[in-house]
Amino acid sequence: MSNIELICTYCHRVEVPNSKSLLCPSCRQVLIIKYPYQLIKERIDKKSFELGKGGIWKYFELLPIFDKSNIVSLGEGGTFLHRCKRLSDELKIKQILLKNETTNPTGAFTDRGVSVAISKAKEFGFYSVCCGTTGNIGASLAAYAAKAGLDCTIFIPSTVDLGKLYQMIAYGSKVEPAKDYDEARIKAERFAGSSFLIDPNNPYFLEGIKTTGYEICEQLGWRVPDKIIVPMGSGGHISMIWKAIKELFELGFLKDFNVELIGVQFEEAAPIATSFLNGKDYVEGTNRISKFLGDIGIKEPSLGSLAIRTLKESGGTAVILSYKEILEAMSLLAKTEGVFAEPAAASTIAGVKKLIERGSIDKDEEIVCVITGSGLKDPITARSFVGKVKSVDAIIRKMEEHKFTIKLGLTKMRILSLIHDSELHGYKIWKELSKRFNVNIKIPSVYQHLSELERAGLITRTHTERVLGKPSRWYYSLTAKGKRVLDTWKG
């Protein structure tokens, strides 16, 4: 849709779309896109959406891309809205529904936003994109940049979830380390210029993630539920779902928008929820960041004040949760509904539970929980469940040893197999490597491998042998760990 304007969320300055204005030029606050709703109303109706193919692009008239040929899509959106009988029974409530965003192309709702923002990068004529991220948005960006053939540079803090990091690397983006999220964000802002910055504040990204709100209403037959529960990191998703609902009302697609938006945060870093619960209109930053849950543990959420406005306007509230509550919800959700959510996503279920306990949810209400991302993105948290199952723990340990052997490399595995046959010294190992495996490396390299294997606890020195006129030679043998690693390698 063309004829759009960007409005500053703070000073209300109006901008026309251009490749430079991603934040307000006056006050550096977030810009939100406004459409000519009267004009759009004449062009579309509910039927045109219902007949459209699945995914976010059926709402093209309400997205900020001018030319359809610029669309970069991997099939994002159109995710299921599950009715949860078993989970509802478990929580003794009439109706919980899940908006299951784990089935997006990279496993998270951020695909919606990145699809739109990358399409806009193409429309503006950029050849490269960048961002500073705690995770999901980076994984999405890497995938869509690959699809669009754009260069991609991502700055990441050390708290990034491993699964997301693997995705970024696999999709071929350049990954640059940063101390924390703030440094990652600043580095990305400095890098931007000839590269299009796609972060949680990018107005085109925000337009993409609002489609979660369109779909919930459409899937309910063009009406709103009683409550929608959303994890809050930067505060963008919840704010944009609210924007989507108000837009549908303005377009005449909804009779009312009586829905409470409820935001959940993790107690380690909950600046939006804390500020809201303290009656503030703006977010007071926190010095604490989450070591566990990067995506919802942001110190200074850029859309926090907009999120607080959303909670207030919709008559909703915020809930702060402990790590234990979130982990229990992850397990409950997976076991009752077959949906494996990442901790940030499962926090919505923990939020429902807490609100029921407090008597803040009526048992007859219809609640939609937005499950923002897949549990596979955070293998370390996922691993914590396995520890409780003894038989599985053994399998996982074996797999981890197998992974370890891949990391060790072939030469080291060959050295282990030589030492396994008999105790050997470095010079003999060097000769045998050449003779038996045709591995011709220099002697110092052999000693380098031996010292690394020794440090990894896979081999140990047994005794020395004196050779006339030369320094004495150390003999090496396998440790129990070395033998296990070798056995795993041999299968």
Ligand SMILES: [Zn+2]
């Ligand atoms: Zn402004």
